[in-house]
Amino acid sequence: MTLDSANKAPWHCAACGIPLEKAKVQIAYLGSAFPVDLLRCSRCGIVFIPEELALTRMAEAEKILEDK
Template sequence: MSQTEDHAAPTQWKCANCDLPLEPGQVMVSYLGNSYPVNLMRCPNCGMVLVPEDLALGRMVEVEKALEDK
């Protein structure tokens, strides 16, 4: 994850807290002291982020394992 990854696809998701439509935006994902910029859907009001299942169970798991092996 050396470059900004884009997982912010237009959707009909709404924030459970604010009831506002999620918007694409850059967020910092951190694990074991390492941070990476990722474009994800987020609430424009409270900042809650939607992490898609394929990202959470795919690329993020790979990065976590690689960082833990260091």
């Protein structure tokens, strides 16, 4: 396995069994919506948010809010 293939979305939708695809998803946080790249099932539309990613993105969102 190459490093490249290891980095490709390893997540599958538990319900559909198909690979999740990267998609822009609007995240609502502190009354504002932010477009975030997340893994989403193109069939049922479920969005997978890794806890680590969510925490990182939320931290970025807080910075964006503070800068405004």
